Amino acid sequence: MGRIILLALEEVIGRIGVNAVLNLAGLQDRIGNLPPNNLDLAFPFEEVGQIQESLERLYGPRGGRGLALRTGRTCFKYGLREFGPMLGISDLAFRLLPLTMKVKVGAEVFADTFNKYSDQIVSVEEADDLFYWQIERCPVCWGRETEQPCCHLAVGVLQESLFWVSGGKNFMVEETRCIAAGDSTCTIEIARSPIDG
Numbered sequence: 001m002g003r004i005i006l007l008a009l010e011e012v013i014g015r016i017g018v019n020a021v022l023n024l025a026g027l028q029d030r031i032g033n034l035p036p037n038n039l040d041l042a043f044p045f046e047e048v049g050q051i052q053e054s055l056e057r058l059y060g061p062r063g064g065r066g067l068a069l070r071t072g073r074t075c076f077k078y079g080l081r082e083f084g085p086m087l088g089i090s091d092l093a094f095r096l097l098p099l100t101m102k103v104k105v106g107a108e109v110f111a112d113t114f115n116k117y118s119d120q121i122v123s124v125e126e127a128d129d130l131f132y133w134q135i136e137r138c139p140v141c142w143g144r145e146t147e148q149p150c151c152h153l154a155v156g157v158l159q160e161s162l163f164w165v166s167g168g169k170n171f172m173v174e175e176t177r178c179i180a181a182g183d184s185t186c187t188i189e190i191a192r193s194p195i196d197g
């Protein structure tokens with residue numbers, strides 16, 4: 001998953017941008033040295049948090065946020081390629097579900113994937129018109145202290161996953177609580193129905 005983050009970041013800001021971010025984060029060892037393509041838990045959460053912080057320092061809070069969102073969306077595409085076949089979400093049975101069920105089942109499968117293949121702890125809670133994506137141990141803001149919720153990378157991943165699951169619709173996805181901002185979880189609210197009907 002660390003490899004996917006770096007590949008996605010490179011697609012969004014280019015090789016020179018990635019090198020600048022890694023330098024600023026004090027992660028020179030990672031320059032030109034992607035983690036191998038395996039499921040080892042060898043990419044520490046500290047690095048994920050440091051990369052997010054450097055992105056904001058380098059491009060400013062607004063620019064950094066936009067780039068983190070785009071990187072998250074790109075991460076989903078790479079992730080789907082690596083993890084999709086073992087999740088069953090490309091199967092015909094999944095594709096035939098009604099949209100609301102697809103979103104629910106997709107969110108649960110996706111949370112299980114993070115819980116199984118990373119040290120992240122995620123659960124999904126349902127309310128009337130929302131899902132709460134609750135991250136108890138969050139790599140994106142690991143080691144950070146911020147005024148505002150800052151897990152834009154995670155928001156981007158979820159936006160793109162919903163776009164994919166729904167066959168091209170956009171959903172309201174917003175982080176309302178964040179561990180870096182002093183909350184007990186990073187909580188991302190996901191609307192049950194798409195914005196564009």
Ligand SMILES: [Zn+2]
Nearest residue numbers: 138141151186
């Ligand atoms: Zn977080």
